[in-house]
Amino acid sequence: MAERRLGLLAAALLALNSPLAARTEAVDAAISAAAAAAARNDGIAAEAALNKALSAGASRTDVSARMGEAQLLQGDLRKAREWLANGDFRQADAALGWRMTGLLLRLEGQLSAAGQAYDRALAAAPNDPLLWVDIARLRYSGGEHALAVEAAERALSLGPANPRAIELRAQLLNDQAGPVAAIPLFERGLKAEPEDLQLLVGYAGALGEAGHAVAMLKVARRIAELAPHSPVPYFLQAMIAARAGKIDLARNLLNHLGNRVNQVPAAVLLQSALELEAGNSAIAVNMLERLDRQQPYNQRVQLLYARALLAVQDHTRLWQRFGEAAARPDASPYLLTILGRSCEQTGDREFAADLLDRAAKA
Secondary structure, three states: OHHHHHHHHHHHHHHHOOHHHHHHHHHHHHHHHHHHHHHOOOHHHHHHHHHHHHHOOOOHHHHHHHHHHHHHHOOOHHHHHHHHOOOOOOHHHHHHHHHHHHHHHHHOOOHHHHHHHHHHHHHHOOOOHHHHHHHHHHHHHOOOHHHHHHHHHHHHHHOOOOHHHHHHHHHHHHHHHOHHHHHHHHHHHHHHOOOOHHHHHHHHHHHHHOOOHHHHHHHHHHHHHHOOOOOHHHHHHHHHHHHOOOHHHHHHHHHOOHHHHHHOHHHHHHHHHHHHHOOOHHHHHHHHHHHHHHOOOOHHHHHHHHHHHHHOOOHHHHHHHHHHHHHOOOOOHHHHHHHHHHHHHHOOHHHHHHHHHHHHHO
């Protein structure tokens, strides 16, 4: 009996040292490295680690969820779809796989399908704060602001120190109550994660909106130290210049970015506003049309786009895009005013008076 136990022990030791065990260890190490890289928002390093896992013997199922995440971090929706479309994820990564699928579908504008994917992720991980952050962003994209706040609160309660939960709640608070209310929440997040770039960018933006230019520039310099190639510091300086009425300086700062300006949607919005202010309305329309397709529920984009269409007197496109929104009882007074001016210019003074009266009452 003793000899048999010794034999089994020896067999187990041999198994541990076998090529199969070594391959398993290599795969696990590579997947762990990919997860760490993704946590740093480094999609390129995550993809490289996952390719090592595949070379070490991992199956497509083993890496599909994380490879989809790596591609989304790099902004490659086509490649992300190749890894996520089949929904074939290993059990340990099922929640991540469905969360990434939901994100992909949301970025593609398929909001209903994205919600179904998030439902599957919730079934696997109902208490994941990052999942609730994504659900909040989906609801916000769909115009469900109250439900978005509810999901953001859930994310923050599940992860009170989670930087993404703090960032989202601060952004929503900024929309609701203004930057002064959001600044303390950004500061709370930065106490826990002082080098979190997304928190720093949101914090700087809130400081700028609140008129704290000196503090904002200090944060912008910190962002430049942490990410030397980031376009954000130029954008933040341009925002300060624009607020001070220095239109040419703001435009020059944004011109330094070249094509990198497209990496920051808020910078595109600012650039289009500057072009509109400078009288280049047709340029502004083209920029805002692209931005409106990317962010169809962003009210700031909508209002500036409507103003630009009025400036070029494209009344047909203005009404095609915003006529339905103007008919809603909660229509923006600014949008009603723009459409009222459009009616004045096209000779429909009776309808113009009705729209302007609704704007005044609102």
